[in-house]
Amino acid sequence: MVAKKKNKKVNNQLLAIIFHIGLGFLADVYRPIVMFYVPVVVIYFVVRLIRKKDKEKEVLFAAAYITGAEVFFRMTKALVFYETGKYLVILFLLFGMFYRGFKRKAYPYAIYILLLIPGIFVAMQTLGYDENFRTTIMFNLSGPLSLAFAGIFCYGRKLDFKSFLKILDALIYPLISMTIYVFLYGSGQVDKLAITAASNPSLSGGYGPNQVSTMLGLGVFILYARFLIPYKNKLIHFIMMFFLVAMAYRALLTFSRGGVFVAILMAGIFTIIIYSTTGIKSKAKVTLKLLGTLGVTFGIWFFTLIQTGGMLGNRYENKDSLGREKEDITTGRLDLLLAEYDAFLDSPIFGIGIGKVKSYHEEILGTSLPTHNEISRMFSEHGVFGFLALIILLFAPVISKFQGRKNVFFFPLLLFWLLTVSHSSMRIAAPGFIYGLSLLGLIYNNGKKENTISRKQALPQR
Structure with a gap:
C-alpha cells in the first residue's frame, strides 16, 4: 500500500514535469494558448483549496505556482492586467487566512x-x-x-x-x-x-x-x-x-x-x-x-x-x-x-x-x-x-x-x-x-x- 502511494506520487510528479515541458513547446507554437491556461490554473487551485483539508499547504502551493509562473505569463501576453500575478498571490493568501487565520x-x-x-x-x-x-x-x-x-x-x-x-517544486514547474x-x-x-x-x-x-x-x-x-x-x-x-x-x-x-x-x-x-x-x-x-x-x-x-x-x-x-x-x-x-x-x-x-x-x-x-x-x-x-x-x-x-x-x-x-x-x-x-x-x-x-x-x-x- 505504501509502495503504491509512493509510485503514485512519483507518477504525478513526472506528469507535472512532462506537462510543463509540453506547455513550453505549445506556448512557442501558439502563444495565445497560455492566455486560456491562466483561468484554468486559477480555477484548479481554487477547487483544491476548497476540497483539500490541509489548507495551509494548498495555499502556499497555489501561491508558489503563481509566483513561478508570473514572468512566463507576462512574456506570453497571457495576463489581462500586468499585476495579475501579485493579485492572485494576495488572493490565495487571503483565502488561507479566511480558513486558517493567522x-x-x-x-x-x-x-x-x-x-x-x-x-x-x-x-x-x-x-x-x-x-x-x-x-x-x-x-x-x-x-x-x-x-x-x-x-x-x-x-x-x-x-x-x-x-x-x-x-518549492510548485514554483519550479512553471519555470520549466x-x-x-x-x-x-x-x-x-x-x-x-x-x-x-x-x-x-x-x-x-x-x-x-x-x-x-x-x-x-x-x-x-x-x-x-x-x-x-x-x-x-x-x-x-x-x-x-x-x-x-x-x-x-x-x-x-x-x-x-x-x-x-x-x-x-x-x-x-x-x-x-x-x-x-x-x-x-x-x-x-x-x-x-x-x-x-x-x-x-x-x-x-x-x-x-x-x-x-x-x-x-x-x-x-x-x-x-x-x-x-x-x-x-x-x-x-x-x-x-x-x-x-x-x-x-x-x-x-x-x-x-x-x-x-x-x-x-x-x-x-x-x-x-x-x-x-x-x-x-x-x-x-x-x-x-x-x-x-x-x-x-x-x-x-x-x-x-x-x-x-x-x-x-x-x-x-x-x-x-x-x-x-x-x-x-x-x-x-x-x-x-x-x-x-x-x-x-x-x-x-x-x-x-x-x-x-x-x-x-x-x-x-x-
Whole structure:
C-alpha cells in the first residue's frame, strides 16, 4: 500500500514535469494558448483549496505556482492586467487566512501596511483621484502588499519539511515551461542576437531580461538546493538537474547580471549552512557535489562565453560591446538612487508620495525611469514611515529566528528578497512571497510539530 502511494506520487510528479515541458513547446507554437491556461490554473487551485483539508499547504502551493509562473505569463501576453500575478498571490493568501487565520505574532506586518497609507494621501494631492492615480497606486503597492500578506500568513506558522520541498517544486514547474519557451524563442540564433554587451530581451524570450534573469536565478538556487538534498526518484532527479543546467545557461544569456549574482550568493550561503551542520559522511558528499558543481559551472560559463563571441565576458567585466571600460557599473542605478535620496531630503516626514519618484527622476535627471531599488523608493516616497516599514521587514524575521524557529532555507531566502528588491525593486511577486517562505518554521515526521527538524536531519533525509 505504501509502495503504491509512493509510485503514485512519483507518477504525478513526472506528469507535472512532462506537462510543463509540453506547455513550453505549445506556448512557442501558439502563444495565445497560455492566455486560456491562466483561468484554468486559477480555477484548479481554487477547487483544491476548497476540497483539500490541509489548507495551509494548498495555499502556499497555489501561491508558489503563481509566483513561478508570473514572468512566463507576462512574456506570453497571457495576463489581462500586468499585476495579475501579485493579485492572485494576495488572493490565495487571503483565502488561507479566511480558513486558517493567522498568528497574533504577525502583527508587525499589519503595522507595515498601515505605514504605507500616508504615502497614498500624499499622492492624492499630487496625482488627483483619477485613472492615473488608481493605476499608479496599485502598480506601486501590489508588491509591498503581496509581501505583507505573505508575512502575515507565514509568520509563526509551521510546515513539515517534505511539504516545504513540494512547495518549492510548485514554483519550479512553471519555470520549466518558461525555460523551454526561452530556448525556443529565437532558437539557433544566439551568436546573431548577442551583438551587444547590454541586457538582451531577444535572448530572454522577448521580455525584460531583469525579470527573466531573476526568476531563472531563483530556479537555479532551488534546483541547486535539491542537488544537495536530492529527489528520491533518480529519473526525476536527473530531469531536474538537467533543468538546473538549462536555467543557469539561459540566465547567463539574458545578459542581466542581477539574477545570476543573487543565485550564486544564495547557493554559497546554503552550501555553508549544509556543510557546517552535517556529519563527516555528509560533508564528504557535499564536498564532492560542490566540486562537480564548480566544474559544470565553469563549463557553462566558457561555453556561453564562446557562443556569444566574448560579449558575455564584456558584460560581466563592465565593458561595452567594443571592450571599452564603462564608467558606471550600476548601469544608471546609482544616479537613480542619489535622486531618490534627494527626494527623501526634500520631504523626510511623509515622502513625496507613492508613484512620484518616476516624475522626480524626470525632473532631476531628465529621464522618467522607474526605480530599481525598493529600499530607496520606500525612503523617497514614504519618508520616515518608509524607514519604519523597512525596520519591520528587516527585524521581524531576525527576531523570529532568534526565538528558535528552524528553517534551513532562512538565510538564502531572506537574502533573495533583500538583494532582489535592491536591484529590481518589487516588479514581480517573487521577492515578497519568498520573504514569506523564509518566515516558516520547518518540522519533521509528517507534520508532528513536537519534532522540529534540525539542519543536520535535513540533508540525509532526502
